[in-house]
Amino acid sequence: MKTSAAHGFVNQVLAYTLVGIGLTSSIGVGAVWMREQISFTANANKVLEARIADLTRRCEETTAAIAQEQDATVLLQRNTLWNLGLVPPAEGQVQRVTEDPTERLAAKRSRGIERETAAAGTVSFRVAEQP
Amino acid sequence: MSKGFASNYRVVVLASLVLLSFAGLGVRLVWLHVIDRQELLDTIEKARRQITIEHARRGDILDARDNILATSRSLIDLGVDPQLLRPEDEKKWPQLAALAGLTLPELAKILNTRTSRPDAVVAPKSPAAGSLTFDFGLGGRKDEEKDEADTADDATQVGEPDANGERPIQWAKLSDGISESAYAAIQQLKIRGIYGNRVYRRVYPHNELAAHVIGYVNRAEQPVTGIESFADFYLHGQDGWMEGEKDGRQVELAQFRSRDVPAADGYSVELSIDAVVQHIVEAELATIAEKYRPEKATIIVSDPRTGFILALANTPTFDLNAYNKLGPGGEYRLRNIAVADMYEPGSVFKIVAAAGALNDGLVTPETTFDCTLESIMVDGVERKLPREDASDHFDHPLSVADIIALSSNKGAAQLGVLLGARRFYNYVRAFGFGSPTGFPVGGEVGGLVHPVEKWDGLTITRMPMGQSVEVTPLQMHAAMGVIASGGILLRPQLIRRIRDASGEVVYGLGRAVVRRVISEATARTMAQLLSRVASDAGNAPEAAIPGYDVAGKTGTAQKAVNGHYIEHHHVSSFVGFFPASNPQVAISVILDDCDENLVGGTAFGHKVAAPSFRHIGEQLIPYLDIQPGIDDATHPAIAMEGGAR
Numbered sequence: 001m002k003t004s005a006a007h008g009f010v011n012q013v014l015a016y017t018l019v020g021i022g023l024t025s026s027i028g029v030g031a032v033w034m035r036e037q038i039s040f041t042a043n044a045n046k047v048l049e050a051r052i053a054d055l056t057r058r059c060e061e062t063t064a065a066i067a068q069e070q071d072a073t074v075l076l077q078r079n080t081l082w083n084l085g086l087v088p089p090a091e092g093q094v095q096r097v098t099e100d101p102t103e104r105l106a107a108k109r110s111r112g113i114e115r116e117t118a119a120a121g122t123v124s125f126r127v128a129e130q131p
Numbered sequence: 132m133s134k135g136f137a138s139n140y141r142v143v144v145l146a147s148l149v150l151l152s153f154a155g156l157g158v159r160l161v162w163l164h165v166i167d168r169q170e171l172l173d174t175i176e177k178a179r180r181q182i183t184i185e186h187a188r189r190g191d192i193l194d195a196r197d198n199i200l201a202t203s204r205s206l207i208d209l210g211v212d213p214q215l216l217r218p219e220d221e222k223k224w225p226q227l228a229a230l231a232g233l234t235l236p237e238l239a240k241i242l243n244t245r246t247s248r249p250d251a252v253v254a255p256k257s258p259a260a261g262s263l264t265f266d267f268g269l270g271g272r273k274d275e276e277k278d279e280a281d282t283a284d285d286a287t288q289v290g291e292p293d294a295n296g297e298r299p300i301q302w303a304k305l306s307d308g309i310s311e312s313a314y315a316a317i318q319q320l321k322i323r324g325i326y327g328n329r330v331y332r333r334v335y336p337h338n339e340l341a342a343h344v345i346g347y348v349n350r351a352e353q354p355v356t357g358i359e360s361f362a363d364f365y366l367h368g369q370d371g372w373m374e375g376e377k378d379g380r381q382v383e384l385a386q387f388r389s390r391d392v393p394a395a396d397g398y399s400v401e402l403s404i405d406a407v408v409q410h411i412v413e414a415e416l417a418t419i420a421e422k423y424r425p426e427k428a429t430i431i432v433s434d435p436r437t438g439f440i441l442a443l444a445n446t447p448t449f450d451l452n453a454y455n456k457l458g459p460g461g462e463y464r465l466r467n468i469a470v471a472d473m474y475e476p477g478s479v480f481k482i483v484a485a486a487g488a489l490n491d492g493l494v495t496p497e498t499t500f501d502c503t504l505e506s507i508m509v510d511g512v513e514r515k516l517p518r519e520d521a522s523d524h525f526d527h528p529l530s531v532a533d534i535i536a537l538s539s540n541k542g543a544a545q546l547g548v549l550l551g552a553r554r555f556y557n558y559v560r561a562f563g564f565g566s567p568t569g570f571p572v573g574g575e576v577g578g579l580v581h582p583v584e585k586w587d588g589l590t591i592t593r594m595p596m597g598q599s600v601e602v603t604p605l606q607m608h609a610a611m612g613v614i615a616s617g618g619i620l621l622r623p624q625l626i627r628r629i630r631d632a633s634g635e636v637v638y639g640l641g642r643a644v645v646r647r648v649i650s651e652a653t654a655r656t657m658a659q660l661l662s663r664v665a666s667d668a669g670n671a672p673e674a675a676i677p678g679y680d681v682a683g684k685t686g687t688a689q690k691a692v693n694g695h696y697i698e699h700h701h702v703s704s705f706v707g708f709f710p711a712s713n714p715q716v717a718i719s720v721i722l723d724d725c726d727e728n729l730v731g732g733t734a735f736g737h738k739v740a741a742p743s744f745r746h747i748g749e750q751l752i753p754y755l756d757i758q759p760g761i762d763d764a765t766h767p768a769i770a771m772e773g774g775a776r
Contacts, residue, residue, distance in 0.1 A: 014142075039385070042384075060203070064204050067336035094753060
């Protein structure tokens with residue numbers, strides 16, 4: 001065995017081994033970094049999911065509270081407590097219109113115009129009163 | 132090639148070390164991955180693997196205007212591990228007590244009780260601490276009692292007993308009704324050892340409203356009655372689950388989540404019930420219950436054009452949020468009287484004989500009957516006719532229109548005889564009596580209609596006036612609906628739509644026709660005849676609503692005890708609809724056994740039930756925008772006068 005050739009081979013092996021170790025380490029570090037990033041992202045997602053779920057629960061809590069406050073009994077209590085005096089309309093207060101409302105409004109407006117025209121065309125005389 | 136930096140000896144040693152190291156690593160890896168593989172995997176699986184259940188949210192129950200009748204709320208069961216408490220946190224205990232709804236001594240007693248005997252009742256608590264603090268956080272409502280599902284231990288012992296034979300407590304309940312906001316405040320205190328388990332609890336924002344229709348879910352999340360039970364398939368949803376790993380601190384490692392099946396929340400069920408109509412009805416029920424003290428009473432409101440129920444209420448009733456606090460004998464309050472109880476309908480039932488005779492062309496509204504007769508020949512045998520009510524005596528022939536308007540028993544009996552037993556029975560069944568209506572909730576019964584073969588000689592003269600037959604309030608309501616809907620029997624319905632979690636309608640229900648019972652012309656004639664009842668010419672002017680043509684029929688049925696009718700105990704009713712010419716709402720008011728001392732005489736239907744009909748109707752007119760009938764609509768006097776009054 002030639003010494004120089006053996007040394008060269010060993011040196012090459014060592015060099016390649018070191019390079020291999022370096023590469024493997026880089027890949028390992030990269031993999032660890034990647035896993036860390038995956039972990040970080042997964043945890044961030046988890047936190048976001050938890051936050052969304054928390055907000056959803058808060059919304060449900062608020063919705064339930066609103067529903068409770070909209071209960072007719074509660075509203076009637078508020079009406080009394082705050083002296084609002086709100087009452088449902090009685091049938092006597094309701095005017096039921098069975099015709100076409102546009103025609104009715106047009107007719108009403110026409111009557112108004114006619115009155116205004118008549119008023120504008122009226123001639124009036126001022127008569128002095130005798131003492 | 133140069134010699135390099137190493138001598139032969141050093142190179143060999145270095146190379147050997149490197150190779151040995153790799154060999155060692157390889158051996159170790161083989162050892163771990165091949166030889167000890169299963170054992171290590173089992174250990175990891177046991178220690179790190181976890182399956183987390185994600186509970187689905189139960190769907191809401193909504194009314195016809197999207198008001199929430201039942202919903203699910205996230206609440207926190209608050210507990211403590213006394214072993215983890217730190218002395219430096221004691222100064223925060225007053226704040227914790229306030230947030231948990233406990234007094235400081237109560238809290239201190241729980242937190243300071245760190246062990247208990249295995250055989251002892253593990254209840255390191257004061258009475259208040261152990262009580263169910265079921266705070267919905269909505270109206271200050273608090274339960275003061277424990278329910279059947281809440282009798283589980285309030286403390287959990289884990290670990291080996293010490294020298295005194297006591298085990299350390301690792302979980303003691305502080306409160307099981309903490310709201311999200313209160314729990315967030317508790318977490319801000321950062322007291323070690325205090326933690327909560329999140330659970331969904333059913334909340335009924337309107338308390339008693341439509342209790343018998345909605346039903347309830349118990350503390351074990353099991354639906355018990357009502358729509359909660361009937362529509363549970365849609366409401367309950369599907370739990371999700373996550374499979375993953377956790378670290379040494381029991382915190383999930385999100386990156387190792389291998390399976391994630393999301394929970395599918397339950398569908399929402401939209402009812403035909405209108406919360407406002409229901410409230411009007413329940414307020415009226417409360418009024419008549421206070422005024423006449425009936426044993427029980429029912430009011431049903433529906434849209435006769437579709438069969439959808441707008442309101443259904445009974446008294447006695449119960450609070451859905453306190454179903455577990457009914458007290459002894461309180462189960463009776465849970466009973467949906469409208470469908471689960473039967474009664475003899477009395478004169479309301481006369482609509483069957485009259486409609487049948489008119490439909491078959493045997494009579495016209497003007498056909499007269501001698502209502503002074505004491506008996507009548509039936510199949511060649513003389514049968515005694517029923518007596519008229521004490522206040523009624525007719526000394527002249529009555530037309531069919533009068534028989535209905537004045538509620539003549541003898542007249543109704545003669546209509547039944549005219550029809551004949553078989554045809555009358557067929558009409559009774561066609562109107563829906565004797566079989567359940569198909570109403571989805573409440574344990575409905577079918578009523579009691581004996582087949583003709585089992586009738587005695589008097590049945591054909593008694594059943595047309597509402598005796599010898601038992602019906603449910605809903606059956607009677609549906610039968611009146613036949614006339615209001617133009618002769619068609621519609622199935623009473625509660626559920627309008629099923630919606631998914633995003634609000635999309637996945638299932639909708641429409642009008643459900645059971646069968647045609649009478650012709651449309653007959654139904655129209657009957658509606659006209661019934662509209663005389665609620666007039667000065669009829670026996671129930673108390674039901675009249677000014678400006679509207681009300682059609683209806685009173686009923687005052689004596690109650691039978693042990694087969695004998697007894698005095699001073701009646702089932703009083705008024706069942707009707709309006710406007711008679713264009714029915715938009717049907718209302719049934721049925722009171723069982725009013726206190727006749729409070730009524731001031733016999734509890735006739737026109738006296739106790741008809742006024743409630745009118746009162747409810749008057750409130751519904753503006754709310755549902757019910758227009759006067761067709762006849763009235765042809766005289767729009769107010770509008771034609773320019774809207775001024």
